[in-house]
Amino acid sequence: MxxxxxxxxxxxxxxxxxxxxxxxxxxxxxxxxxxxxxxxxxxxxxxxxxxxxxxxxxxxxxxxxxxxxxxxxxxxxxxxxxxxxxxxxxxxxxxxxxxxxxxxxxxxxxxxxxxxxxxxxxxxxxxxxxxxxxxxxxxxxxxxxxxxxxxxxxxxxxxxxxxxxxxxxxxxxxxxxxxxxxxxxxxxxxxxxxxxxxxxxxxxxxxxxxxxxxxxxxxxxxxxxxxxxxxxxxxxxxxxxxxxxxxxxxxxxxxxxxxxxxxxxxxxxxxxxxxxxxxxxxxxxxxxxxxxxRPYGLLGKPQAVQRIAADPVPPLTAPSWKIALVWVVLLLGVPLVADRYITIMLTDIVCFALFAVSLHFIMGPAGMVSFGHAAYFGLGAYAGGLLLKRAGLPMEAALLLAPLCAGAFAVVYGWFCVRLSGVYLAMLTLAFAQISWSIVFQWDSFTGGSNGLFGIWPSAWLAGKTTYYYLALACCGTGIALLWRVLFSPFGAALRAGRDSPLRAEAIGIDLRGFQWAAFVLVGALAGLAGSVYAFSKGSISPSTISIGQSTDGLIMVLLGGVETLTGPVVGAAVYTWVRDAVARHTEFWRAVMGGIILLIVLLFPQGLVGGLKALFLRWKEARA
Amino acid sequence: MSSGSMSDTVLQVEGLHKAFGGVQAVADVSFAVSAGEMLALIGPNGAGKSTCFNMLNGQLVPDAGIVRLAGRDIVGLRPRAVWRLGVGRTFQITATFASLSVRENVQMALYSHAGRLRSMLQRFGAAFRTEADALLAQVGMLDQADRTCGVLAYGDLKRVELAMALANDPRLLLMDEPTAGMAPRERVELMELTATLARARNIAVLFTEHDMDVVFSQADRIIVLDRGQLIAGGTPAEVRANPNVRAVYLGGTH
Missing domain, CATH: 1.10.3470 (ABC transporter involved in vitamin B12 uptake, BtuC)
Known part of the structure; x- marks a missing residue:
């Protein structure tokens, strides 16, 4: 020059x-x-x-x-x-x-x-x-x-x-x-x-x-x-x-x-x-x-301590296996009575539910808010597609190896992220998501660039919409069950403990960063599974699966359902996906309608849908007693 | 002075220094604590007590000096490593896990001590229940074992912290203002409890404290810090009679 x-x-x-x-x-x-x-x-x-x-x-x-x-x-x-x-x-x-x-x-x-x-x-x-x-x-x-x-x-x-x-x-x-x-x-x-x-x-x-x-x-x-x-x-x-x-x-x-x-x-x-x-x-x-x-930026200072601490996070209640079983039976039965359209939408919901539950795991109990969770969803989706198209693996192998690829990225990204906390951590996750997005977006010869990948369909025996729905339900259901199980394990309890008081966690010998890193990788892999299942259900992937929009969709699902409840993210994913679809069929301006609904919920139910409904239910029970 | 010259010396501090910017927060501080002994570290606000404390369990790294735990130099170790060597700690502002129950808080320390926190599929809380309850009984919190820490009264949180600090069978307890924020009667109770447990289990206890009633009634020995330097040390009676101490506390610097 x-x-x-x-x-x-x-x-x-x-x-x-x-x-x-x-x-x-x-x-x-x-x-x-x-x-x-x-x-x-x-x-x-x-x-x-x-x-x-x-x-x-x-x-x-x-x-x-x-x-x-x-x-x-x-x-x-x-x-x-x-x-x-x-x-x-x-x-x-x-x-x-x-x-x-x-x-x-x-x-x-x-x-x-x-x-x-x-x-x-x-x-x-x-x-x-x-x-x-x-x-x-x-x-x-x-x-x-x-x-x-x-x-x-x-x-x-x-x-x-x-x-x-x-x-x-x-x-x-x-x-x-x-x-x-x-x-x-x-x-x-x-x-x-x-x-x-x-x-x-x-x-x-x-x-x-x-x-x-x-x-x-x-x-x-x-x-x-x-x-x-x-x-x-x-x-x-x-x-x-x-x-x-x-x-x-x-x-x-x-x-x-x-x-x-x-x-x-x-x-x-x-x-x-x-x-x-x-x-x-x-x-x-x-x-x-x-x-x-410099964890606080070039000219920043550590954030001031808030004296009036926010209300302590309420304890998590373990999921009831009986209720879960009822849901599984219901979900298994849906394709018997529903049409093709509903089956496809349910497949979407199941994928987004795992995506949202994995995001909830990291931002709720583990206390690390991620603005870039779509990175792992999208990388899982691309990994599945690329393993099929470029590596020539059978679809079944591609589907199951994709989470490992997403997890591998989470190993690298997570190593940096767990060194930070609060807003800075959230921003760094966003940064990694954007880096992933722009690589995928620009690498035409490998990832298909802005057009994405086409023709990534499941193997013939899984190609039926109902069969694929059952596959999605099995993969994502297992993923959700695993994450919930881990939350109540010693590992999950240590994460919750570290979120409550990092100082005390360190003082009783817990290597908090190590735990958080492992959690990062776990949720990354499972978000990758959700992405991979999603990609094969659509037959194509575009860079928008890694975009900020996808990350914020995940955040909306979790927060809409309620970050302090276990089932909140699932409900949030279902409601958001369903309402978005229903509104989008009637008006071009579905975003404004969604935004309006979210604002109403925010103003009426500050604990999210599930949290708000629980509180209403408790009040109703008290009134009757 | 070689380590191990006194067989029951648990903590030995020599020539500890720490400066923040131009301020010498702790200067040439040396002392020792023996097993079963209650040593109080006192001094006016800003004397360097908390700085001193944070250097003992690895939260701060001293600029110079030696910290020996049972003869082993622990300077430069992280807090979690210091804990593994048998140092329990309570904080000036209680730090417990607010979303977990009282029992789970203590179990967390027991799981950690046993190196069993990495399991992802077992159910947390199934193991060490008896051990946790025994510790809670010792600090008088067994009846509240199932309550969430987030809803406890402050004095009760202090007891939970004590139970957690005892969970790894420590040889040294570091208690930074253990009774701050408590009612006067609770204060004496908590420190009497601590003293009883320390003597029964032969634990060395180093604590800082503002309440002089607590200090003079519970400490076996007292050391006095002023502007980063030790100005006196000895039995409660000796310290009470020391003119330097009187000057610091009564002589108008405060």
Whole structure:
């Protein structure tokens, strides 16, 4: 690379970093004060782009129209942020953290469909910035003038934020709450107002980040989850709650990506290495390295201890084998009376039930929340398909070896993940899922790339829908029974103990990390089994089985059913799969309906469906007694 | 001083140092505890008691110094390894497994001691029931064995911790503020119980404590830490009469 091209790539990277920084700064600010991992933050960014597009159309493609549109769009997104905080989150600040997460998922679904309804499914290409559409010549290369402006906006916003945080009373409160929220509450600060204002500022930043991108990137419906992954990575690399850290991380990642594109394909020692293909992975690699070296990010501090501990997790009750037997008999009988359609849906439900139970195992009793559980589901699915297609194994062997492959990935990923805890752990699992996704997505010759794999059908004797349903029931049922059994074994009890008190676990000689690693591998393998059974039932696999969407589906199933109950994940998987299918048959806007239902449940049953129904049942029994 | 010069010395600490940034939290601290002895480590807030404690069971690594357990240097070992050598520990803020029952908490320690936690298919709780109940009976918690730890009163949690600390048949018990947060009567009861058990089982006990009634009534010997340094040591009567101690506690530094 010449000196000039290095400078150009640097500038490209810095321009890309600006929007990333704005979004991440907002996310970091909101997390710091409210401790909510706001999955809907990416949706706010997406609304920023759409809003800017429409406002520019309305106000005219003049410099005045463009800049008014950008600012108005950002402010409008700020108002949406306020609405989310006041209407939804404020009501559940006392609910368990994971339930707040579920609420933000629901908001993602709702906003996606509002955008679909308002702006349609087509990508909307915005105008170039009026007055800045020319290019500036630097070292003989041409750089868009708008990019240079973006490069300047990042540090300007950082400066403004710094002044706000250090020179105003509001800023002092925000910093205080980031350090110790309870103490700020105890000192009589109106938390509701503080949280609302923080949501407003954070959302304006997300909206501004989106609006400023309109000349560079078409508005589309996939942006919400795409940008939230980037923003998570940047906030975590920078250190949660640190705005300066977010800026530093955005610059590092923006520049690294730009260089990967700029370097292209090079040959080293006879090996061809495509750096441009690394673009999708590089930020996650940076994150993995940073988190292993500095578990709280570049400029982050260990999270403040919460004094008022959340209510202790209620004890798990062992499953009753009698009730389980009744269910097995019922499930075995369904194909005798049901049609083909229901049998296929039940097969799906059975696969997702094992997927959800394995996720529940790791995030509930083992206390390690995973945002990237689809990695193991998807890798299991691909392993099954590839063993059949590329290795030429019989389908039966492929089906049963696939979990071992997923487990092997879990050995590697888990080794890193168990070194972290809390949100940082969750983000690292997301990172590994995204790394897996982008490898599968880009490796056309092996995995079929974005098209996926086709023609992976079961052997002839298993090909009937009813027969395959019984196979799925046997595989996944065994998997679920195994996981439940393990939960009540000494190993499972040690995991629960370690979640309750890592300090005490260590003090009585338990090698908690080792146990957690083993648990990671176990659930990875079983999620892989679910994926492999699922793949053969569909006959094809696409990269979406590893996507963030699939991971969040799993989280929704677990949280919908209730993370504190054993059967919750199964009920959640069944209800979610069934309702999604039923709603999707009637309306294009099934996401909004699902989101609305989830929000209702969140607001009415803060312990999940099964937990909520149990509580209702107990109250009813007490009333009768 | 060579180890083993006193046959019943369980813990021997020599020249312990620890600094955080520029602050010397513990400086040149040396002492020893014998089997069956109750040694109290006292001192005003910020004297370095907890730092000292955390270096003894491996939660912190000292900058310099030697910690010998029955003659073996344990500096650099992780807490779980220290526990395996026979050191039980209770915490200033109780740490128990809130979602497990009282009995299961103690069983967890017994399973761990026996190296039987790795089994994935057996049922947890079937083994060591009698042993757990015996320990719970000793600390007076048997009648609450089936309750979940998350719903227990604070004083009861302290007893559960004591039972767990006793589960690996320790030769040394480290108790960091064992009675903090308890009612005055409960405090004396808990420490009397500890003293009885320690003498009966020949366990060395090192504890920190703010309640001077508890310290002077239960300790065989007392050592006093101030600003990271040992300023006095001896029997309760000697320490009570020591002018340095009087200065620290009464002389206006607090």
């Amino acid at each position: 010449t000196f000039a091209s290095i400078i150009i790539q640097l500038l490209n990277g810095l321009a890309a970093a600006s929007s990333l920084f704005l979004v991440s700064a907002g996310l970091s600010l909101i997390f710091g004060v409210t401790r909510i991992v706001n999955f809907a933050h990416g949706s706010l960014y997406m609304l920023g782009l759409y809003g800017a597009y429409s406002l520019i159309e309305a106000l005219g493609r003049t410099p005045f129209g463009f800049w008014s549109a950008v600012i108005l769009a950002a402010l409008a997104v700020g108002l949406v942020g306020i609405a989310i905080e006041v209407l939804v989150l404020r009501r559940i600040y006392r609910a368990p953290e994971l339930f707040q997460l579920l609420a933000t998922f629901a908001v993602v679904l709702v906003i996606k469909d509002i955008a679909l309804f308002t702006w349609g499914a087509e990508d909307l290409v915005g105008p170039r910035a009026p007055g800045l559409s020319m290019a500036v010549e630097i070292l003989g290369k041409r750089i868009p003038a708008y990019d240079l402006l973006l490069i300047a906006i990042g540090p300007v916003v950082l400066g403004v934020m710094w002044l706000l945080l250090t020179r105003t009373r509001w800023g002092a409160l925000v910093r205080a709450a980031t350090q110790d929220r309870e103490m700020v509450g105890a000192l009589g600060v109106d938390q509701a107002k503080l949280f609302t204002s923080v949501f407003f500022v954070g959302s304006v930043l997300a909206g501004l980040g989106g609006a400023l991108q309109i000349p560079r990137e078409p508005a589309n419906l996939e942006l919400d989850l795409a940008i939230i992954a980037d923003a998570f990575v940047i906030t975590v690399v920078g250190g949660l709650g640190s705005i300066t850290g977010a800026f530093l991380a955005a610059v590092i990642i923006g520049v690294a990506k730009a260089f990967c594109i700029g370097i292209g394909t090079v040959t080293w020692f006879g090996f061809e290495i495509s750096f441009s293909k690394l673009t999708l992975v590089v930020e996650f690699l940076i994150m993995a390295v940073v988190l292993v070296a």
